[in-house]
Amino acid sequence: MAPSRSATEAAGSAEFVSRTATAINGFLGCSQGRPWNPTFKKVLESVRNRLYSLTAMEIAMQTLCEKVTEHAAKLPEGAPISAKELLHLGSRAAVDQALSRLARRGTLLRVRCGVYVKPIETRFGKRAPSVAQTVSAFGRARGETIVRHGSAAANAMGLTTQVPIRTIYLTSGPSSSLKIGSQTVELKHASSKQLSAPNEPAGEAIRAMIYLGPSHVRRVLEKLSETEIQKVMSLRPMLPTPLAAEVSAYANHA
16 A cells, blocks of 8 residues: 555654654764863754654654554455554554544544544545444444334335335444444444344334334235244343234235
């Protein structure tokens, strides 16, 4: 991966600082034996030492940024990156600074406080990772169950032509949000019944039924295979009573 303009500028700044410090050091060395104002000499030595220190810190930060970038490059699309998983590379403060710097450069995208993802390189330029993959990876990393909202499930099943205006997912974790590119994704805490059978057609059907209401149960079930209908039947104890009653009525008349 070619270094970014910001990285090149940072390297140039570090080189300038290093050369300035070396020049001051050379000036002090060539002036041995000459009468000096003690205060002026002390100031020069202090400036030189500070510049050398800044150079070392900048080089260390550049190296850390490169290591973080290499780590991110190996991750699948949408995988979250946080400081806690990178503490083998440096201190928490240094890693936080590196992540922030890479986000300013555009090497990483900040999706929420302390969480980043890598952008996807295409022949047309960079783009944000897909919402579905980012949300799924975020859930796995946090040990949370995250599924599509019932409105999105109903739309995907062809039960409604209304496209949800907001992108909402249901989660077993606390409510929060993610900023994925230009899109804000809402994560809403939901009960276990709304999170049944994650990533399965039966689960999508249940969430669509909860969103559409009992009068649409037959329409939803008619979209499923017999195997998936049986899966929904087995999950009746998890359903609200009105939905469970409609599912049972469908089974009795099927």
